[in-house]
Amino acid sequence: MTLRSTSRAAAFAALTSAFLVTLGAGFASAQTPAAKPATAAPATPAAALPPASDSLPVPPPPQIQGTAWVLIDAVSGNILASHNPDLRVEPASITKVMTSYVIAAELKGGKVKDTDQVMMTENAWRKGGAATDGSYSGFAVNQTAPLVEMEKGMVVQSGNDAAIALAEHVAGSEDAFAALMNQYAARIGLKNSHFVNPHGLSQENHYSTAHDLALLGRALIHDFPVAYSYNKIKELKVGPITQPNRNLLLWRDNTVDGIKTGHHSKAGYCLMASALRGDQRLISVVMGSTSEAQRATDSQALLNWGFRFYETHKLYDTSKVIAQQKVWKGQTAQVQLGVAEPLLVTVPRGKYAQLKPSMDVPKSLVAPIKKGQAIGTVKVMLDGKVIAQRPLVAMAAVEEGGFFKRLWDEFWMWWESE
Incomplete structure (x- = not known):
C-alpha cells in the first residue's frame, strides 16, 4: 500500500469512527453511498422504422416560378x-x-x-x-x-x-x-x-x-x-x-x-x-x-x-424521464431529468434509425435543486451534426438534506475528487 493510500484510508477510518460515535453504527452504515451511477444516455427513439424503400436519397424539390x-x-x-x-x-x-x-x-x-x-x-x-x-x-x-x-x-x-x-x-x-x-x-x-x-x-x-x-x-x-x-x-x-x-x-x-x-x-x-x-x-x-x-x-x-x-418524430415528451442523476447533500439521492417542451426532430425519410441522442450533464449536482431547473442538455445528432437540442430540466425538486447528510456527502465528494 502506498503512502497516499495509507493516508486516505486513515482519513476515512477517522471520519467513520467519528460518525459511529456520534450517530451509532446503524446510521453510519445506512448513509454509506452506493457507487456513483454512470450518466444515463437517452433511450433510442422507439417508433417503427420507415420502409426500406424510403432510405433512397431525397430527390430535388419541384420547379417553382418565383424570384x-x-x-x-x-x-x-x-x-x-x-x-x-x-x-x-x-x-x-x-x-x-x-x-x-x-x-x-x-x-x-x-x-x-x-x-x-x-x-x-x-x-x-x-x-x-x-x-x-x-x-x-x-x-x-x-x-x-x-x-x-x-x-x-x-x-x-x-x-x-x-x-x-x-x-x-x-x-x-x-x-x-x-x-x-x-x-x-x-x-x-x-x-x-x-x-x-x-x-x-x-x-x-x-x-x-x-x-x-x-x-x-x-x-x-x-x-x-x-x-x-x-x-x-x-x-x-x-x-x-x-x-x-x-x-x-x-x-x-x-x-x-x-x-x-x-x-x-x-x-x-x-x-x-x-x-x-x-x-x-x-x-x-x-x-x-x-x-x-x-x-x-x-x-x-x-x-x-x-x-x-x-418526417417528424417526437423523441421525448414532457412527461418522459430521460435520465436520473446523482445529487449530493439532498434529501433524496437522485434527480429525474426530462424536457420542458416536447423534443421533435424532422429528418429525411429513412434516416430515423441513424439518430444519435446524447446528454451533457454536470459531473456533480448539489442540492437544493428546484423543479424545472435547467441541468445540462440533451442533443440529437445525424450524420455528425446536431439537428436538435433542448435543456434538460429537473422534473421534481430536491430539497437540501440535514446537517449530517451534508457533512457525510461533503466527505465523499472530497474522496471521489482525489
Whole structure:
C-alpha cells in the first residue's frame, strides 16, 4: 500500500469512527453511498422504422416560378429546400404577419386589449380603404370596431385600412408602429428585414427575405397560436360585405391552416403557407410568382414534396424521464431529468434509425435543486451534426438534506475528487 493510500484510508477510518460515535453504527452504515451511477444516455427513439424503400436519397424539390422561395421545418426552423432565400424582396401584404405578431405581443404585455374599440380613422380609410386600388376591410370611416374584429379584417381580407387603424391604435402612428415592428423582428431573429409600414404597400426601405418571412410565420405559430388561428378563416363579413380569404390552399388542402398572401406590381404574387400533418408542420414562402393560381400551385407542390420526403418524430415528451442523476447533500439521492417542451426532430425519410441522442450533464449536482431547473442538455445528432437540442430540466425538486447528510456527502465528494 502506498503512502497516499495509507493516508486516505486513515482519513476515512477517522471520519467513520467519528460518525459511529456520534450517530451509532446503524446510521453510519445506512448513509454509506452506493457507487456513483454512470450518466444515463437517452433511450433510442422507439417508433417503427420507415420502409426500406424510403432510405433512397431525397430527390430535388419541384420547379417553382418565383424570384425567391423557401421551405422550412417549423420545429427546428431548418431549411429543407430553397432558392434565393436571403434575397431582399418586397414582402407586400405578407407584412401583415409582422403586424399581427406585434399586436399579439402588445396584447400579451397588457398594452392593449382585444376588446379595445379601434377607430377607422380618415387617414386609415383614405390610405387603405375601398377608394384605393388595394385590399380593404370594409369597416366604416370614423366608426369603431373591437380590436379583435379589426384584426380579422386585416388578416382574412388583407385590409390595408385595418392595418393602418390598428397601427394607430397600438402605437399612435404608423411610424411609431413600424419602429415596434423592427424591434420585434430583431427579437425574433430576422436578420434581413426592415419595415416602414404595417400593410406592405410598396415603400422605400421596406423589405424582407423568403427565409426571414418563413421564420416570422414560425414565430407567430409558436408564440401566439390564437392570433395565428385567424389565418384559417375562409371568409369574413363586415357590414353588408363578405370577402373571402385569398389563400386558395385553404380550400384545396384541409391540412393547410394559413398563412398570408401578398401582391402588388413590384412584389409580384406572394404566398406564405403552412400545413400540419400529424406532428409535422412545414412552412413555405413563395415570392415574386406570376399569378394567384401559380403561387398556390407552387406552394402546394413544395408542401407535398416536404411531407413526402421528410418526417417528424417526437423523441421525448414532457412527461418522459430521460435520465436520473446523482445529487449530493439532498434529501433524496437522485434527480429525474426530462424536457420542458416536447423534443421533435424532422429528418429525411429513412434516416430515423441513424439518430444519435446524447446528454451533457454536470459531473456533480448539489442540492437544493428546484423543479424545472435547467441541468445540462440533451442533443440529437445525424450524420455528425446536431439537428436538435433542448435543456434538460429537473422534473421534481430536491430539497437540501440535514446537517449530517451534508457533512457525510461533503466527505465523499472530497474522496471521489482525489
